[in-house]
Amino acid sequence: MDLKEIQNLIKFVANSGVAEVKLETGDVKITIRTTLEGSTETTYVQQMPQQNMLQQAVAPQQIAQVTSEAVVVPMADDSSKYVTVKSPIIGTLYRKPSPDKPMFVEVGSVISKGDVLCVIEAMKLFNEIESEVSGKIVKILVDDSSPVEFDQPLFLVDPS
Template identity: 40%
Template sequence: MIKIQEIREIIKLIDHSSIDEFSYEAEGTKIKLKKNSLHESSEVIVPQSNYAAPHVVESSTMDATQVTTSPTVKETFANIEVKESVNDESLHKIQSPMVGTFYESSSPDSPAFVQIGDKVSEEGIVCIVEAMKLFNEIEAEVSGEIVEILVKDGQLVEYGQPLFLVKAN
């Protein structure tokens, strides 16, 4: 059975992503989340069990003025910057394979996996993307030199969002 904390984490991830609808069903648990630009809502249905909170329904509604001033909306768009060099066809883009949080190192005390100018191999780890408390090591997929790092440490990233630009060998 899915835990309330896991449900809250899913709601946060969906809220900070461009995903408009999400459904999950397993072992009698059914979760359906829907979101759009002017009207956000999320609904969670958990079957009766021995949990202290057997039924959880979270819902929120925003009007157009709240959407334009909402800090989560502003923060989300501030984190997604389109740069000219991203469109350079001669550079390989290392993209995020999932929605999550980008980390440049394995821990706050460790140095970054890569920096601009570093040489990478196909299997070399360039960063970690954390999704739902799982830390996924992202490989370079190509041998070459890191030309640009397109995201900041701790930034939320979308599926398919370019993370690095690599000048392939």
């Protein structure tokens, strides 16, 4: 289920007057509760083993005058051995220092603690995001020039 489908479901529930809707599809379970003010609360839960049950809060989104808040529980898989580099601020992520320069890091790049991984522009200020671990970039989770939220995963690093 992608974001557009979830947003459409939230709009439908908000306009229908239903108090609560539960939907289960594969590994995803969604519960949408409507309050008296017409706002909805959405909770996403993915089934996973009891180990490594981490919850990640996603900032509230404004969708057609419907406020929703999502909680995502990531699936446990082979990526559990990797360190996730998360965004410390809200802004626009840039993977290059300027349009004519090469990317800070690519998949397979070996990084050290303190290396710049990307920059995030917030209110016309460019903030360098430095690595807090040494290792190898395994996966880049965000595209260049993409908006990012606080605590959003940006990179997976293999610390070994």
